[in-house]
Amino acid sequence: MPEMDINAAANEVVALLRQHDACGAAARLEALHNGQSAVVQESLDRYIAARGATELEALRRSNGVAAADAATVNPMLDRLREATRPPRMPDAAETAGLSQAQQYDVYGSIVAQRGNSAANDAMATRDRVVLGLRDENRTTEARGRGVYDDRIVVLWKDAQGHGHVREFNQATTEPTAQYDGHAKTTPRSPGFGNVAPRTKTEGEDVDGDRVKDLGRLGEGTTEMRATTHPRNGHPAEFALRPSQDAITAGAGRVERDSNGDGWFDARDTQGVQDLNDTFKIHRGSRSNTDSAGCQTIGGGEYDDFVATVRGTPGQNRWQYVLTSVAPGQARELEQDAPLAANDDPRQPGHRDHPLQQQISTHLRGLGGRYAEHADAYSLVMLREAKAAGITQVDQIVASNPSAGRAAGETLFLVQGSPGDPAALRAGVNAAEVRETAVETSLRQLQQQSREQGAPVPAPAQQHEAPAMGGR
Numbered sequence: 001m002p003e004m005d006i007n008a009a010a011n012e013v014v015a016l017l018r019q020h021d022a023c024g025a026a027a028r029l030e031a032l033h034n035g036q037s038a039v040v041q042e043s044l045d046r047y048i049a050a051r052g053a054t055e056l057e058a059l060r061r062s063n064g065v066a067a068a069d070a071a072t073v074n075p076m077l078d079r080l081r082e083a084t085r086p087p088r089m090p091d092a093a094e095t096a097g098l099s100q101a102q103q104y105d106v107y108g109s110i111v112a113q114r115g116n117s118a119a120n121d122a123m124a125t126r127d128r129v130v131l132g133l134r135d136e137n138r139t140t141e142a143r144g145r146g147v148y149d150d151r152i153v154v155l156w157k158d159a160q161g162h163g164h165v166r167e168f169n170q171a172t173t174e175p176t177a178q179y180d181g182h183a184k185t186t187p188r189s190p191g192f193g194n195v196a197p198r199t200k201t202e203g204e205d206v207d208g209d210r211v212k213d214l215g216r217l218g219e220g221t222t223e224m225r226a227t228t229h230p231r232n233g234h235p236a237e238f239a240l241r242p243s244q245d246a247i248t249a250g251a252g253r254v255e256r257d258s259n260g261d262g263w264f265d266a267r268d269t270q271g272v273q274d275l276n277d278t279f280k281i282h283r284g285s286r287s288n289t290d291s292a293g294c295q296t297i298g299g300g301e302y303d304d305f306v307a308t309v310r311g312t313p314g315q316n317r318w319q320y321v322l323t324s325v326a327p328g329q330a331r332e333l334e335q336d337a338p339l340a341a342n343d344d345p346r347q348p349g350h351r352d353h354p355l356q357q358q359i360s361t362h363l364r365g366l367g368g369r370y371a372e373h374a375d376a377y378s379l380v381m382l383r384e385a386k387a388a389g390i391t392q393v394d395q396i397v398a399s400n401p402s403a404g405r406a407a408g409e410t411l412f413l414v415q416g417s418p419g420d421p422a423a424l425r426a427g428v429n430a431a432e433v434r435e436t437a438v439e440t441s442l443r444q445l446q447q448q449s450r451e452q453g454a455p456v457p458a459p460a461q462q463h464e465a466p467a468m469g470g471r
Contacts, residue, residue, distance in 0.1 A: 003099060003102065004040060004044075006043050006047065010109075011051070013025050017056065018055055022059055022073045023069050026073050029079075037094065039090045039098070042088060042090075043106045043108075043109040045083035048080055050109070051112070056081075060081075078435075081431070081435065085432065086323055087110045087323065087326060088325060100164050103167075104155060105163070107131050108163065111129060111131055115131075116319075118319055119321050126156060126159070126312050127318070128311060128315060129155045129319050129321065130319070131152070131320075132150065132151070132153075132171075132173045132295055132321065133152075133325050134173045134324045135151075135325050136174070139176055139180060139214060139257065139262040140192065140194070144176050144177030144195035144197070145176055145196070145287070145289065146175075146176035148170040148299060149172070150172050150173045150174070150295075152171040152173075152305070153166070153167050154166045154168075154305070166305075168301050168304075169301075170297060170300075170301050172291055172298075173295045175215065175293040176289055176291050177195045179198055179200065179202040179214065180195070180201070180212070181203060181205075181211040181213070181214075182211055184197050185211060191420060202214065203215055203293070206258050206269075206270040206271070207258040213256040213260070214293060215254045215257075216279075217253065217293070218252070218254060218272070219323050219405070220253060220402055221320065222250075223242065223246040224242060224246070224318045226316060227239050227280065229283070231283060239280045240281040241281075242279060247274075250274055254274065255268070255273075255400050256271050265397045265400060266398040281320070282295075282297075284297060284302070286299065295322075327426065339443055339446070352445075355392070355393065356375075358393040359381045359385065359393050360375050376438050376441075379436075380433045381396075384428045386448060388424060388426035390424050391415065393414070393415060394414055394415055396411055397411070398411060399411075409431075411427070411429075411430050412425050412427050412428075413428065
């Protein structure tokens with residue numbers, strides 16, 4: 001099969017949408033998906049969802065799709081709605097087999113969806129654009145030294161307009177508890193007993209408890225400028241930090257872990273603050289991310305990052321787009337599998353009914369649509385709880401607002417108390433919770449049970465360390 005030009009293919013579908021040929025667009029999208037890998041399909045969908053946003057919104061309005069066309073058009077609308085959510089982190093092996101052109105579109109489509117106008121304008125030039133993919137983890141991981149489980153990507157076009165990409169897979173976008181004031185209290189704050197603290201404490205005390213609270217850069221686009229960063233035993237070296245324009249426009253761009261549980265979410269009092277210029281991109285060590293809130297690159301890759309990001313002569317500003325990746329894993333639903341009527345966790349007597357009811361109860365506590373549809377919405381969250389090994393849900397908490405996005409784009413299932421080092425947390429995209437049909441959720445749960453080998457239920461019965469940055 002010839003390699004797909006993802007960019008051109010997306011434009012084909014958008015052109016049909018702009019010609020008011022929704023059925024033709026749906027048919028063309030289905031044909032383009034045929035035989036393509038998941039990572040290519042997702043990239044195509046993101047481009048179409050971004051470029052055809054106006055036309056797609058018109059189709060989603062009441063009476064936007066004729067009744068005779070609904071069976072053809074609505075699946076396309078559902079798929080393209082999903083493409084506006086936080087992206088899945090593609091496995092390195094998925095992108096390794098792609099050409100540079102396709103890799104560029106994989107990551108360029110994420111910039112199209114998650115970046116601001118400045119980032120997308122830069123993509124049309126020869127400027128290098130930096131993309132960060134955050135796979136969120138707790139600041140206390142690895143005794144507070146951090147883990148390189150994020151990805152930083154540099155994208156650019158050459159003089160002929162051809163796209164290029166360089167991935168850096170030994171990266172983090174999150175701070176580490178070794179710099180956290182909660183690791184130095186007497187006695188240690190709950191959950192920080194195993195952390196090996198550094199001498200210097202970073203952060204700001206935002207809630208008035210006399211303990212500095214670690215911060216991290218929130219999602220969105222940040223304009224960066226060239227700066228330097230100290231390196232032990234070496235001269236200061238090239239790094240990036242927010243520009244003055246970014247700081248001026250940086251209201252609400254920093255998250256603070258003020259309750260000291262190692263996570264960043266709506267439980268943190270005064271947990272959303274304004275941007276300062278300490279949130280750099282700099283070198284990390286091989287066995288320590290050395291991040292007090294900065295984005296760091298380890299694994300011996302930092303020199304290559306510097307050479308790559310400085311590859312366009314005369315560039316002195318870089319758009320940095322940071323997004324969290326989708327919680328959970330991509331799933332292929334077995335559409336032909338029968339839906340077992342007696343395998344519904346909402347039924348008393350079902351093996352997962354107690355957990356489903358815990359989730360439903362906490363959803364009611366959120367109010368609004370979550371309270372009104374708690375039992376239906378609980379099914380998506382139950383699937384993610386089971387995938388994460390959560391056996392009891394003690395809280396459901398919302399993500400912080402960031403970069404114009406409202407609080408609660410992600411909902412977190414929490415097992416355990418905030419300071420419990422063994423506490424578990426699993427994220428679920430809130431739009432997926434609201435928009436997934438009950439029948440789809442039940443099919444996914446039943447498929448999950450088959451994959452996990454669960455018994456079929458009986459019918460329900462009634463009963464070299466550089467200096468740190470990022471403060």
